[in-house]
């Protein structure tokens with residue numbers, strides 16, 4: 001079993017020349033070096049991104065949003081909101097990684113081998129028309145690759161589970177999948193930080209009620225709360241929903257010490273996510289997209305996740321702790337899923 005990894009130096013063209021923005025090219029270099037240092041590297045097959053494509057991007061985004069990005073690209077490096085910059089090459093890179101995401105979907109459908117797409121610019125905060133679910137900014141993101149992968153699986157008639165364990169709410173992905181009952185989106189995130197969305201009561205649009213499952217965790221949550229979410233939310237939903245394809249928004253900013261969050265997850269949490277998905281490696285298409293991570297999570301959390309996913313590392317048992325919103329989440333599962 002191989003792990004296919006998309007890495008392409010085109011991502012370096014998306015950079016703030018001051019070097020002070022958290023979405024800096026060093027993030028991908030650090031993540032790639034962690035993979036190279038890991039045992040998982042023996043299973044890795046590296047791919048470059050294919051040619052940029054509008055078509056791939058338009059699976060998840062409205063044409064008017066693409067036109068806006070094209071217009072902004074003409075002006076060279078600048079900020080399009082107070083968090084998010086664009087350069088003359090950012091959109092080209094984004095379209096190339098959008099194409100790579102489609103290639104990952106197609107290849108994983110054929111081989112059932114997992115694909116890991118490492119894109120820049122991100123990611124999961126970009127909604128259908130850009131700014132999503134009341135978020136004040138695009139949160140460093142221009143193109144939603146997880147949304148593209150989910151839409152590509154849906155287009156083939158498959159039931160999709162999109163799981164987002166980045167510490168920020170994946171408001172863009174949720175916006176893109178809001179109306180689709182065949183796409184379950186489970187998002188585990190820190191409560192009260194950017195983008196401010198992701199309440200338990202946001203459970204999906206008309207006809208898709210209960211398919212969007214938000215699990216907000218209080219600041220300073222760690223492995224015990226993550227384990228509660230996996231055991232009591234993600235696993236029962238997988239059992240009830242029986243997904244035919246998986247899209248994972250793999251962010252590593254819930255790792256303790258991350259400068260952008262207050263979470264305290266350790267390698268144990270990311271081993272658990274790997275272990276959760278391991279039974280589907282080889283049996284279901286699985287596309288993993290790198291989202292955030294601005295500290296050592298990009299190395300330790302990422303290596304723990306992939307080694308566990310590929311069966312090279314065992315996660316141990318651990319304690320669970322139900323978070324304050326746990327009861328609301330359990331009520332949602334009982335109401336819409338008959339779980340509990």
Ligand SMILES: [Zn+2]
Pocket residue numbers: 166167168251253291292293
């Ligand atoms: Zn994040």
